[in-house]
Amino acid sequence: MIPPLNYLRPNNLEIALSFLSDEKLKPRFILAGGTDLIVELRKGNIPPDSFVVDISFLPELRKLHLNNGELQIGPLITHREISDSSLVRTFSPLLSRACGEVGTPQVRARGTIGGNIAHASPAADSIPPLLLHDAVVHLRSLDSTRSVPLSSFLKGPYSTDLEEGELIERITLSPLKGFNFGFERLIPRQRVGIPRLIICVALKVGQVIEEARISIGAATPVAFRAKDAEDFLKGKFFSDEIFHEASRLASQEMLEISGMRWSTPYKKPVLEALLRRALKVASGSTPDE
Ligand SMILES: Cc1cc2nc3c(=O)[nH]c(=O)nc-3n(C[C@H](O)[C@H](O)[C@H](O)COP(=O)(O)OP(=O)(O)OC[C@H]3O[C@@H](n4cnc5c(N)ncnc54)[C@H](O)[C@@H]3O)c2cc1C
Missing domain, CATH: 3.30.465.10 (Uridine Diphospho-n-acetylenolpyruvylglucosamine Reductase; domain 3)
Incomplete structure (x- = not known):
């Protein structure tokens, strides 16, 4: 059940900011679309009589x-x-x-x-x-x-x-001019929702890979840029072997951040396979796995 709350609906940004700085209006939460906040309310993670500042109309x-x-x-x-x-x-x-x-x-x-x-x-x-x-x-x-x-x-x-x-x-957001992109997202079968892995790749390719950017979500406590893999790819001619090694380096970075977990035997090979696929797509090759 949703507890009783004090609902505040400022009609401009200055008023919203003054609510957010008012020591008397505590505990206090910002409400935008509510898709996360309402879940927190239902879980009982927001104390009764909190002040909710609805910014959604600004x-x-x-x-x-x-x-x-x-x-x-x-x-x-x-x-x-x-x-x-x-x-x-x-x-x-x-x-x-x-x-x-x-x-x-x-x-x-x-x-x-x-x-x-x-x-x-x-x-x-x-x-x-x-x-x-x-x-x-x-x-x-x-x-x-x-x-x-x-x-x-x-x-x-x-x-x-x-x-x-x-x-x-x-x-x-700063621009990524001249880059090609690859995207992979793994979700549990037949369920709405929260991804188990998100992989984003941007490659700038000339004669060689001029720049590589790789980010990985849902694999570590905070999504991360796989810098070792990015540095490794820079200046290389692209090939299956190169993408294989870059994917291995990225999964190694995941392990260094989160350590061995119950899901590692599954996540490590899946991350490597999906990253290889995203790199191939971004390089213009045809993914074969
Ligand atoms: C069924 C379901 C499925 C979902 N699936 C996904 C999914 O697949 N992928 C995914 O990424 N998310 C998913 N979500 C989560 C959710 O929809 C997102 O995180 C959403 O973007 C949160 O935005 P909101 O406007 O609803 O935030 P709210 O719920 O209003 O707020 C969320 C938090 O952000 C704070 N906040 C909001 N706006 C600001 C601001 N401008 N400044 C400072 N703090 C602020 C709030 O105080 C609160 O702590 C799912 C949620 C549900 C209910």
């Missing part, structure tokens, strides 16, 4: 546009709006694809990108593509603003660098 947080070559996404943009947007599809085919895979049509229509990042689930679909774009999270409180790379904003599973009184005001 137009200031609903912008989606290009600015100086960067894509700026307001936190209230939903997964459906991202996957339907031709601007996002052109700028970031990976983010467009990933948001189109989230949950169900109902969840995509309500769930926002800001909530997906702030909830910081290890399996959040938007995070691996955002990491490839070196996304920056712009935070605002009543009297300050600051910008933090997404990779530093995510502190651990369900834990972020968000401070008291702050909200995510926008997310910016």
